[in-house]
Amino acid sequence: MNTEETTLDKIRTRPRFKMFTDLTKEEYAENLKKYLSEHKDEFSGNINKEIATICVETPNDNYWKPRLALRIETEDEKTAVLGVFGPSSAVWTFFMFLYFMFSILWMVFFSMYYVEKQINSNDFPWALTASFIMLALIALTYAAARFGQHKGKDEMLKLRRFAEESTLHFEKTDD
Known part of the structure; x- marks a missing residue:
């Protein structure tokens, strides 16, 4: 199978993939364990x-350390x-919480301003x-997420290579 990085892969925060194999769940897990041990x-x-969670071994960890x-x-x-690349679920949840909280507060404060202007109040x-x-x-928050993604780019590439090398030769073809 030919894999290539598309524009969508570059802009998605958590790129995903899906493949089918003729191996059973147990056989696939054993092959994955073997590849990981190698x-x-x-x-x-x-x-x-x-479920499998794979990380890249690095001497230093940053907050957006990618995982597969x-x-x-x-x-x-x-x-x-089914594979998902991205930070730990705790980091992902924290950033989504920040986006949600700041967005709601923006709407509240802007609504207060708008209503104040409509009723000529101060x-x-x-x-x-x-x-x-x-x-x-x-x-x-967006800049911090992009900075973390940038710092983890090399690790993401290693995880992508891991996903390709450990799974693609087991992929089912429709021949």
Whole structure:
């Protein structure tokens, strides 16, 4: 199979893939464990017959350290491997919480400003300033995420190579 990086891969925060194999869940997990043990100086992870999490071994860890999460399922009597590249779920959840919180606060403060202008009141003179601060915090959160992605780019490439080398030769072809 020919794999290539598309523009969509470059802009997605958590790129995904899906493949089918003729191996059973147990056989695929055993082959993944074997591949991981052969490359234990470069990768670490936890593997069972349904879920695998792979990390790149590095001397320093940053907050956006990428991981490869593989979920092994059975679909229509075939084994499906679903993969997601991205940071740990705790980091991902934290960033989504920040986006959500700052967005809601922006809407609240902007609504306060708008209503104040509509009723010709001066009860909340700080509302417009607060809404701009929320926009700045959203931009800072985005910048922090992009910076983390940039710092983890080499690790992402290694994880992509791991995914390709450990899974593609087991992929089912429709010949």
